Amino acid sequence: MDLRKELLPAMERRLLGFLNHIDDATALSDAIRDRRQEKGTGIGEKVADRLLKARTELPGRRFEDLRQVETVPGIGEDKILDLMHAFKQPAAQAFRSNMYNGVILSNWELEYFTSIFEDETAFQEVIDSKSSLAEFVGEQVEQISLERYSNSKAAELAGELVERCYDEHFPDSHFGAYALALWFYQFDADNWFSFERVLKETEKYLNFYPEWEDRLELHLYKGFDNTGVLVDPVTQVDLPVVINRGERAVTIWTCQLND
Numbered sequence: 001m002d003l004r005k006e007l008l009p010a011m012e013r014r015l016l017g018f019l020n021h022i023d024d025a026t027a028l029s030d031a032i033r034d035r036r037q038e039k040g041t042g043i044g045e046k047v048a049d050r051l052l053k054a055r056t057e058l059p060g061r062r063f064e065d066l067r068q069v070e071t072v073p074g075i076g077e078d079k080i081l082d083l084m085h086a087f088k089q090p091a092a093q094a095f096r097s098n099m100y101n102g103v104i105l106s107n108w109e110l111e112y113f114t115s116i117f118e119d120e121t122a123f124q125e126v127i128d129s130k131s132s133l134a135e136f137v138g139e140q141v142e143q144i145s146l147e148r149y150s151n152s153k154a155a156e157l158a159g160e161l162v163e164r165c166y167d168e169h170f171p172d173s174h175f176g177a178y179a180l181a182l183w184f185y186q187f188d189a190d191n192w193f194s195f196e197r198v199l200k201e202t203e204k205y206l207n208f209y210p211e212w213e214d215r216l217e218l219h220l221y222k223g224f225d226n227t228g229v230l231v232d233p234v235t236q237v238d239l240p241v242v243i244n245r246g247e248r249a250v251t252i253w254t255c256q257l258n259d
Helices: 009-021 025-036 045-056 066-070 077-086 091-100 120-127 130-149 152-164 173-185 195-206
Strands: 108-116 166-170 216-225 237-244 249-257
Touching: 009 045, 009 066, 009 077, 025 045, 025 077, 066 077, 091 108, 091 195, 091 237, 108 130, 120 130, 130 152, 130 166, 130 216, 130 237, 130 249, 152 216, 166 173, 173 195, 173 216, 173 237, 195 216
Parallel strands: none
Antiparallel strands: 108 249, 166 216, 216 237, 237 249
16 A cells, blocks of 8 residues: 555654654554544554554654554554544644634634645745735635625625735744734634633644644735625634645635624
């Protein structure tokens, strides 16, 4: 089985990073089971212990390739598939799920619109400069707005507005996580959640992949009014857009509170 065809390189690096940093067999087994969230899947403590022992015998005491993991006794194709499935969830999907798991309630409509690039060159051309990114985001906003409200004039104006907004870029994931958490917290007049709680999730999101080459970066299009363009009230100004290098993706976020 060619394992590399089953996962994006960034997802494989994330899985290997997880296996290389956990040091307790019980914790490893529990973590995989929690990620799978399916009864009867994952790996048991005995196999987890073999994984940890096999890792210590490798050069550098770390797995460099999933094929090394597959050679561990008890790790057959089914277990490898379990491991891959546990780490195959895209970053945006994981973040949205986590936000609904104890942070926001069902009266919040948190949505994302992701554009995935098959071609690395095309992806780099879009994210290479603020102007090219703004043009791309403007086109996507126009399309989303048109599909949602069927108002071509308003959709066109929305797309143009994005390109005129100031793009506040956060190359550092920690500053970006703080800014994104603050954007959510501005909804919080009724104390729906603590700032610290949402910051925990935005930190996990923007640090989803451990390697610099796979990093996520936040762009906030300041002053963009989502109301009646992408969502209905109650919402906030500014448009969060996340560049995900690991998945070659550009994700636009919207949020609406039906209070």
